[in-house]
Amino acid sequence: MAGEPVGYLGADAVRDLYQRAGFNTEGTLRAHFRRRNGELWDAIIVSRLL
Numbered sequence: 001m002a003g004e005p006v007g008y009l010g011a012d013a014v015r016d017l018y019q020r021a022g023f024n025t026e027g028t029l030r031a032h033f034r035r036r037n038g039e040l041w042d043a044i045i046v047s048r049l050l
Helices: 011-020
Strands: 025-034 040-047
Touching: 011 040
Parallel strands: none
Antiparallel strands: 025 040
């Protein structure tokens, strides 16, 4: 994606990575982070039992 940091994976790739590492999605905070351009992004809360 244009304007994204070098190495940006995208939400789907990151979710898959966490899931393969044993993390579970606990919830989503909608429109939680505001980017410099004013765009709002969700925060996905994950956990893993040790």
